[in-house]
Amino acid sequence: MSEENLRNERLKELVRVLPESPGVYQYFNSDGKIIYVGKAKNLKKRVSSYFTKRHDNRKTEILVRKIADIQHVVVETEEDALLLENNLIKKYQPRYNVLLKDDKSYPWICIKNEPFPRVFSTRRVVRDGSLYFGPYTSVGMVRTILDVIKQLYTIRTCGYNLAQENIAKGKFKVCLEYHLGNCKGPCEGFQEEEEYNEMIAQIKNILKGNLNSVTSHLKSVMDEYASSYEFEKAAEIKSKLDILEKYRSKSTIVGASITNLDVFSFDEDEKFGYVNFLKVVDGAIIQSHTIEMRKRLDESKEELLALGIVEIRQKVFSNSREIVVPFSPDTDFDQINFTIPQRGDKKKLLELSQKNARFYKLEKRKQQSLRNPQNKVDRIMETMKTDLRLKEAPVHIECFDNSNIQGNYPVASCVVFRNGKPAKRDYRHFNIKTVEGPNDFASMEEIIFRRYRRLLDEEKELPQLIVIDGGKGQLGSALNALEKLDLRGKISIIGIAKRLEEIFFPGDSVPIYLDKNSETLKIIQHLRDEAHRFGITFHRNKRSAGFIKSELDNIPGVGPKTVEALLKEFKSLEQIKSRSVEEIAGVIGQSKAEKVISYIKSNRSKSVNK
Structure with missing residues (x-):
């Protein structure tokens, strides 16, 4: 065997x-x-x-x-x-x-397991019995919370070991924080541990989002001070209540009826799943967190959501009995009620969570694009290949457009895109040579033939895609030119009609309509607009030059070479009209300069008499 x-x-x-x-x-x-x-x-x-x-x-x-x-x-x-x-x-x-991204870089707020506990931010979780709240995705939020705690409570910041025997031996002296009123000096026994721990209990409630219990306690203390006529102390408590209310107003308020709730939402792309978490306590969102999971096999969204819920709840030590989700995870959780809301506050919370997951996904994509721009290019090229039914990715695209006014000064333009972006050095203009009158179909056939005849003769690379600015008629003319060059079927070609953004394919009478937000359509529109802009500019310049030449050609005794010398020096008819005889004579001589000035003056007087 x-x-x-x-x-x-x-x-x-x-x-x-x-x-x-x-x-x-x-x-x-x-x-x-x-x-x-x-x-x-x-x-x-x-x-x-x-x-x-x-x-x-x-x-x-x-x-x-x-x-x-x-x-x-x-x-x-x-x-x-x-x-x-x-x-x-x-x-x-x-x-x-599935590869779970580690969140060690996110900050936590720690209440240290020690006598007279310190409260501080850290990125390192040590399993020593200390309490950790987080992780927080915003460092600014951590600073805000710690600032609120500092304003409310006189918590020590020193690293002394404040065991009772050390305090009794007088090992420590109060520091500047004591003299500034930010600490009550437990290091020298000026504050009882019981009083200090009462403050820590209130800080825990703030970090858990239980602001109601803290405010209730402070109000009862304030009332006691007021009833015993200790108005200064009552005023101090009042200012602390104001600070708490200001902090509460910065939290996203949902509804007081929602007391202790976890919200999880899900988003994904081809390679990753994203799970967002919102913690809601007493009607306010006190925490938000998103994790990223790299897919390895064909994991379902239900599997990924279940894994994300477990991962996040372990990290943030959540014990909420109700979880709001967009769909049921693939695992039965003991003593947990899953809710898929259809309306109301819980539905709004879920939508907010989904928005956070989506923004996180988009942010990750942007970061990835910045780290490796080629990934974005490759993705767009593959998308265009699929949308336009191409045999290969259209790394090199050329787009053609005709431009004429009633058959006068017929021109055409060719713009080139590489990797979805304009390659302006490769743009080309064409003067129509063989077509008489306004015939866009024949003009298109001529320029396609001339363009690719030359590329073949010079053995240069051919594009993967040709885009014709026009409908079925112009697309058919371009195909005739490719047929003559034996290139039909070797280069993909499409036409785009201007009015409805219809995409035409050879041999198919029914156009396709791409999603208006698709990257493929945006690139084709950019190609078409560039070809139109480039062609119109060339046509305008040619028309303008033709008008100037025809005007100067009417001057008796002034030939084509003289006209060319004037235009080369002064660029336009308006510039020539504004020059003195001496300036013009410096280019074409005194005799011809006088003829030019005489003609300009006589024309000017005729226009005035009219």
Whole structure:
């Protein structure tokens, strides 16, 4: 029996003895390395599916071929399986699993586990019994909260070990913070630990978003001071209440009826899934966080959402019993009620969360584009290839447009785009040579033939796509030219009609309509507009030059070479008219200069008499 058959038989045996219970399964390769971790409501049924189903995803097929061993862990519930799966993925980072981005760089607010605890921001979570609140995606939010706490409470900032025996021995002296009134001097025993811990309890409530309990406590203290005529102390408490109200107003208020709620939303692209989290306490959003998960296999959005919920709730230590979601995750969570709202405040919260997930996705795309602009170009080229049914990506595109007024001064333009952007050095103008009168179809055939006859003769690269500014008629004329050059079918060609942005294909009488927001249509419109602008400019200049020449050609005794010398020096008829005899004589001589000035003066007097 071959080695491959032996492997298959062994795997069948392992699958056969799997229990029909919730649990986690681990796939190992021939080197004994974990390559995939998964969770299942029914281990036997889930693992069997890898070996009995035909997989559409090529990565899954490769994974199955690399499995050399299977191990499993049985747990009580599907939620336990999801938690264990999440921890194993983070520990081993298997090649074929969703890659969870680590959030170590995000700041937390720490209440240190020590006598007279300090409150400070940190990016490092140490499991020493200290309390951590976060993570916060905004450093500005952390500073705001710490500033509010500093205004409300006299918390120490020093790093002394304020154990009672150290204070009793007089090891420390009060610092400047004490003299500024920012600390009550617990280092020298000027503040009781019980009083200090009461402040810490209120700070915990603020960080949890429980502002109502803090304000209630402060109001009762203020009333006590006022009833005992200690009005200065009551005024101090009043100012603290004002600070809390100002802080509360900065939070997004939803509705007082929503007390303790988690909101999760989901967005995705081809390679990543994004899960956003909002924490709502007492009608206010006190926390927002988004994670990014790189897809490895063909994971469903339900799987990714479930994994994101577990990951975020572990990080922020959330224990909310209600979670608002856009759809049900693929895992049953114990003692958690999932809500998919259809209207009201919860629906608005979900929409806000979805907006945050979408903005996070767009921001990541922008960052990726800045780091590697070629990725964006490649994506756009592939999109155009699909939208326009092309054989290859249109890295090199050329667009043609005709321009004439009643058949006079007929010209054409060719603009060139490379990687979706104008390559202005390669733009070309054409004077129509063989066509008499206003015939756009014949003019288009002429310039297409001349353009690609020359590229073939000079052995230069041909474009992957030609865009004709016009409908079926002009597209047919361009095809005739390509036929004569034996290029039909070798270069893709389309026409774009101006009025309805219809895209015409050779041999297809029915146009297609691209989404008005699609990148493909925007690039084609840019091509068309550039060709039109470039052609109109050339036509205007030619028409203007023709008018000037015809005007100067009417001067008796002044020939074409003299006219050309004048235009070369003075550029326009208006400039010539504004010059003195001496200036013009310096270019064409005194005799001809006098004839020019005499003609200009006589024309001027005729126009005045009219």
